[in-house]
Amino acid sequence: MSDSPAYQVLARKYRPETFADLVGQEAMVRTLKNAFAADRIAQAFIMTGIRGTGKTTTARIIAKGMNCIGPDGTGGPTTEPCGQCEHCRAIMEGRNVDVMEMDAASRTGVGDIREIIDSVRYRAASARYKIYIIDEVHMLSTSAFNALLKTLEEPPEHVKFIFATTEIRKVPVTVLSRCQRFDLRRIEPEDQIALLRRIADAEGAEIAEDALALITRAAEGSARDATSLLDQAISHGAGETTAEQVRAMLGLADRGRVLDLLDLILRGDAAGALAELSSQYAEGADPMAVLRDLAEITHWISVVKITPDAAEDPTVSPDERARGQAMAGALPMRVLSRMWQMLLKAMEEVAAAPNAMMAAEMAVIRLTHVADLPSPEELLNKLNNAPSPQPPAGGPGGGPGGGARAGGAPMARGGAAPVQGRTVSSGGAPRGAPQAALAQEVAQSLARYPTFHHVVELIRANRDGKLLIEVETGVRLVSYQPGRIEFEPAPDAARDLAQQLGQRLQSWTGNRWAVTLVNEGGSPTIAEERDAAENALRAEASDHPMVQAVLARFPQAKITGIRTQEQIAANAEAEALPEVEDEWDPFEDG
Numbered sequence: 001m002s003d004s005p006a007y008q009v010l011a012r013k014y015r016p017e018t019f020a021d022l023v024g025q026e027a028m029v030r031t032l033k034n035a036f037a038a039d040r041i042a043q044a045f046i047m048t049g050i051r052g053t054g055k056t057t058t059a060r061i062i063a064k065g066m067n068c069i070g071p072d073g074t075g076g077p078t079t080e081p082c083g084q085c086e087h088c089r090a091i092m093e094g095r096n097v098d099v100m101e102m103d104a105a106s107r108t109g110v111g112d113i114r115e116i117i118d119s120v121r122y123r124a125a126s127a128r129y130k131i132y133i134i135d136e137v138h139m140l141s142t143s144a145f146n147a148l149l150k151t152l153e154e155p156p157e158h159v160k161f162i163f164a165t166t167e168i169r170k171v172p173v174t175v176l177s178r179c180q181r182f183d184l185r186r187i188e189p190e191d192q193i194a195l196l197r198r199i200a201d202a203e204g205a206e207i208a209e210d211a212l213a214l215i216t217r218a219a220e221g222s223a224r225d226a227t228s229l230l231d232q233a234i235s236h237g238a239g240e241t242t243a244e245q246v247r248a249m250l251g252l253a254d255r256g257r258v259l260d261l262l263d264l265i266l267r268g269d270a271a272g273a274l275a276e277l278s279s280q281y282a283e284g285a286d287p288m289a290v291l292r293d294l295a296e297i298t299h300w301i302s303v304v305k306i307t308p309d310a311a312e313d314p315t316v317s318p319d320e321r322a323r324g325q326a327m328a329g330a331l332p333m334r335v336l337s338r339m340w341q342m343l344l345k346a347m348e349e350v351a352a353a354p355n356a357m358m359a360a361e362m363a364v365i366r367l368t369h370v371a372d373l374p375s376p377e378e379l380l381n382k383l384n385n386a387p388s389p390q391p392p393a394g395g396p397g398g399g400p401g402g403g404a405r406a407g408g409a410p411m412a413r414g415g416a417a418p419v420q421g422r423t424v425s426s427g428g429a430p431r432g433a434p435q436a437a438l439a440q441e442v443a444q445s446l447a448r449y450p451t452f453h454h455v456v457e458l459i460r461a462n463r464d465g466k467l468l469i470e471v472e473t474g475v476r477l478v479s480y481q482p483g484r485i486e487f488e489p490a491p492d493a494a495r496d497l498a499q500q501l502g503q504r505l506q507s508w509t510g511n512r513w514a515v516t517l518v519n520e521g522g523s524p525t526i527a528e529e530r531d532a533a534e535n536a537l538r539a540e541a542s543d544h545p546m547v548q549a550v551l552a553r554f555p556q557a558k559i560t561g562i563r564t565q566e567q568i569a570a571n572a573e574a575e576a577l578p579e580v581e582d583e584w585d586p587f588e589d590g
Contacts, residue, residue: 116148187221
């Protein structure tokens, strides 16, 4: 057997042991130092942040600091644990009986919390404090959280709780209100690169700066991810690690070549863009990674266009920075915004497609197709400069069917429909009844329908939808008296409209109705009156020179909808989020 120690991964080997070793968490470190110095140590802490920012590490450093007794055994709580006393060494090695770590992802029940509640009454065996570190605390069940509340609020003076979580929103507010909360930030790129360089130098590894930049970008602010990737890159390079090796290891496309691809897309060169994408794919680049890089570069160029200082990113090489600044100066924001939206949609399609490369190629074809589309400003200029279209010959009445169709003539086809001047009567009066009494009875019965509007409401009340539509669209009323209707039929009116109307009214009222057709003199139909405002707007829009120019340029185009300024304002007001009352704040004094 070999006596050499077992290999330890870099993420564990270079884990911070003191607050001074923590990278990028200056605000939290300052707060804890001041609290320790003033002897204002809370009974419970909760650490939150993304993976790999040092939540559990910070919990262990706090535990060491509270139990450290110094090399001479006389020290008190400190933010600079010595690392030499028995408690510091035992906590670092995970064998201190008074510092208990619990993984809430595997121990979620109230029974696990009951074990803690039963043990807090006993003092620490050898250390100053008995400390419970619960990792991924958001995984505890609701009953477990409730069981912990009382002990968490009033623990014995020798007990401290330290929680860590990546999902702070899943932790009940009743727990948060009993803890001192610290939000651990993502590691800034400059700090991350410096950390990786220190570790690489300590390991005696040769790795290029642009390779460290790639690792930093892939880690997304996580120190553990960056250290693990560095460990893998050192093994992959087997000596001196270059950016090309790291890029191959991560399955990334060359950033410079992604810029080349973006340039081909923006120039509308579909063939060149497809060839570049195929070349990158043949060299091992993942299609999804290529699209993700395109989206990342599009976002970066957009930010540089708005905030030029954003170009000074340490993870970006000087050549990429120069090209990005040139693109930001040349490309309008509308092109970048459109590119961003289309790339987001393309990434969804690639993720769902059975063949990612095919979906990526179709996305590139779409992107190149829209690259040379004119801008709205250019379209407006073309329309403004285009000659106005000539009005159609023949005037308003020269079209087919204009004015040639008389009011009553269409109704004469078929021989069964009423014609001009003829009165259609339904029903009859009982023979032998006195005429005066009969007339008075009929007048009283028909008095319930003083206007034609009441007749329409009668049709609606009897739920005769077909007749209602025919009356609203086909009856141009000339005159009305209870029991007598005279109207001019609309061009599209049903041929038997008068007969049907008289029969239905006689059936519903029990009295005879005289329905007469005439050729002219009718007022607009109910539908025409209802649509008059919209028709006026449509006519006004059709007469606008800009609309005429569009219709002349696109003969198949139609006006499908018109919105006035008042309608737009009303819709915006209706869609606006209503104001809500302030939510209850558990920390607010009653």
